[in-house]
Amino acid sequence: MPSVVERNAIFSIEVPEKSAFSLKLPLLGIGLIFFLNTIDYVYQRLFAFTKGLDYSTQQYQQYWMSVLYAELIIEALIALFVVVYLWQTRDRNLENLSPAEELKRYWIWGSFVLMYAFAVFIAAYYAEQDATWHQTVIRDTSFTPSHIIEFYQSYPVYIILGLTFLMYALTRLPQFAKATSLPLVILVASPLMIFPNVGLNEFGHTRWFMEEVFSAPLHWGFAIFAWGALSLYGVLVTVCPRVYSLIDQVYLGAEAPSASIVIENPEACINPLFCSCERNALPNK
Amino acid sequence: MEEGISNMNERLLTQRESEADFVRKRFDLAVLLIIFLATVAAAWIHQQLFAGDWSFWIDLKDRMWWPVIVPIATICFPAAVQAALWTHWKFPAGATMVCFGLLLGQWLNRIINFWAWAKFPINLVFPETLLPQAIVLDGILMITNNFVVTALIGGELWGWLFYPSNWPMIAPYHVPVEYHGQLLSVADLIQYQYIRTSTPEYLRMVETGTMRSFAGGVLGVSAFFSGFISILMYFIWWYMGYFFAKPIYLKAKRI
Numbered sequence: 001m002p003s004v005v006e007r008n009a010i011f012s013i014e015v016p017e018k019s020a021f022s023l024k025l026p027l028l029g030i031g032l033i034f035f036l037n038t039i040d041y042v043y044q045r046l047f048a049f050t051k052g053l054d055y056s057t058q059q060y061q062q063y064w065m066s067v068l069y070a071e072l073i074i075e076a077l078i079a080l081f082v083v084v085y086l087w088q089t090r091d092r093n094l095e096n097l098s099p100a101e102e103l104k105r106y107w108i109w110g111s112f113v114l115m116y117a118f119a120v121f122i123a124a125y126y127a128e129q130d131a132t133w134h135q136t137v138i139r140d141t142s143f144t145p146s147h148i149i150e151f152y153q154s155y156p157v158y159i160i161l162g163l164t165f166l167m168y169a170l171t172r173l174p175q176f177a178k179a180t181s182l183p184l185v186i187l188v189a190s191p192l193m194i195f196p197n198v199g200l201n202e203f204g205h206t207r208w209f210m211e212e213v214f215s216a217p218l219h220w221g222f223a224i225f226a227w228g229a230l231s232l233y234g235v236l237v238t239v240c241p242r243v244y245s246l247i248d249q250v251y252l253g254a255e256a257p258s259a260s261i262v263i264e265n266p267e268a269c270i271n272p273l274f275c276s277c278e279r280n281a282l283p284n285k
Numbered sequence: 286m287e288e289g290i291s292n293m294n295e296r297l298l299t300q301r302e303s304e305a306d307f308v309r310k311r312f313d314l315a316v317l318l319i320i321f322l323a324t325v326a327a328a329w330i331h332q333q334l335f336a337g338d339w340s341f342w343i344d345l346k347d348r349m350w351w352p353v354i355v356p357i358a359t360i361c362f363p364a365a366v367q368a369a370l371w372t373h374w375k376f377p378a379g380a381t382m383v384c385f386g387l388l389l390g391q392w393l394n395r396i397i398n399f400w401a402w403a404k405f406p407i408n409l410v411f412p413e414t415l416l417p418q419a420i421v422l423d424g425i426l427m428i429t430n431n432f433v434v435t436a437l438i439g440g441e442l443w444g445w446l447f448y449p450s451n452w453p454m455i456a457p458y459h460v461p462v463e464y465h466g467q468l469l470s471v472a473d474l475i476q477y478q479y480i481r482t483s484t485p486e487y488l489r490m491v492e493t494g495t496m497r498s499f500a501g502g503v504l505g506v507s508a509f510f511s512g513f514i515s516i517l518m519y520f521i522w523w524y525m526g527y528f529f530a531k532p533i534y535l536k537a538k539r540i
Binding site: 015018021023026041044045048103106107110111113114116117118120121123124125127128129131132133134135136137138179180181182183186191213214215219220222223226227229230231232233234236237238240243244247248250251252266267270272275 | 301302304305307308309311312315316318319320321322323324325326327329330331333334335336337338339341365366369370373374390391393394397398399402403405481482525526529530531532533534535536
């Protein structure tokens with residue numbers, strides 16, 4: 001039972017509205033990715049085997065290369081917009097960030113991480129779909145109907161989402177504003193490097209015929225970069241204690257380091273107990 | 286009057302606790318979904334690129350290479366995820382979660398793409414299961430709370446159990462048939478009917494050389510070898526998971 005002083009502390013803290021933790025944002029993002037992939041699904045079924053078998057034909061250029069060019073332009077513009085917008089609208093007074101506002105920001109940030117995770121799952125799906133295509137059809141170009149969706153759409157989608165939550169964290173969350181979190185950087189940069197690895201892959205495929213073996217060593221670079229997704233756990237171990245201590249502070253009046261302290265020394269502010277089975281042993285619980 | 290204020294405070298306090306509970310559950314849900322989707326995606330890419338071919342085609346599910354390559358390649362992520370989830374949250378089903386997600390993704394793709402798009406018959410392209418070994422691996426870690434014991438016993442069983450747990454699915458395809466005077470398995474025969482790109486000009490047979498004169502004894506040797514390497518892989522990947530799950534900050538001098 002909290003004392004009178006503790007109760008006063010509880011009621012004097014600003015509390016975010018419940019709608020700040022709505023599922024609308026993550027569901028909207030996931031829904032958009034799903035919708036985009038439904039369009040891809042239909043387009044591939046209609047035009048991959050009918051118009052996408054011979055790179056030298058006019059219809060290949062019309063039905064597939066035009067999609068590729070459109071994708072690359074749109075993705076570059078979106079990536080540029082996201083980075084510039086998040087930087088321009090950065091919080092220039094982060095030291096005075098209120099706990100309630102910080103908690104709301106963590107929800108927005110987590111929503112983007114969730115979209116990213118879904119987009120990476122979709123990318124893994126397209127990687128296996130690529131096996132379907134290349135074990136059915138001999139390629140005569142690097143820009144096959146499966147690659148145009150896999151490499152040049154599904155990968156850029158998760159890369160843009162990764163850049164989004166990275167920029168959001170750097171510009172709006174005290175834990176990442178000044179100090180560099182190694183797991184966060186790996187989580188974004190390592191799967192991002194799968195995309196440049198396409199260059200090595202395509203170079204190899206111009207020299208060797210390897211469709212028979214999907215597990216060929218030339219492809220292993222993709223897998224090695226995918227390992228970086230494990231750093232998600234490092235990010236969660238970094239973020240979870242802060243989020244749960246903020247919840248306890250905002251709603252139950254518990255003490256938590258202020259934003260200015262976290263900015264200067266985020267590592268020292270991580271109490272792993274807040275995010276573990278031993279959580280119930282904490283004071284205030 | 287004071288009693289009224291006290292009651293109001295009590296109600297507000299209860300409301301705050303309930304709101305805190307709501308927010309905590311929202312974050313828990315997001316974390317669970319993020320962990321599931323991202324981990325499964327990475328494990329799936331890893332599995333495709335180190336053992337994918339043995340998963341795609343029934344004729345590659347032989348008695349020599351399949352029981353060696355697939356368990357060795359697929360124990361990596363279950364071990365790493367166990368290291369992260371067990372160490373920090375005592376979540377006892379990390380390996381099962383990875384293998385369930387992997388199976389889900391594989392079936393999605395085999396049905397949507399291999400079967401419905403490229404028109405391969407589903408009995409040529411169905412995936413293997415890793416769930417029985419994953420449950421054993423999780424069970425051992427949960428009971429012993431010791432990753433060394435899990436590696437030694439669970440890793441060995443990971444290799445040993447792979448073939449028996451998949452046997453009911455693949456047994457019909459290992460039945461011998463005679464085709465144009467040549468002894469084949471049903472799996473080989475299916476492959477001949479559905480030629481893939483780069484299927485060599487000669488008709489490839491998986492079980493070649495001494496494999497056939499070994500009277501089937503090679504399977505035990507393969508499983509034993511597979512279990513041995515799985516132990517080593519478990520250790521390596523446990524430490525991978527352990528390292529990646531650390532909240533490390535880089536300290537650099539500001540210019």
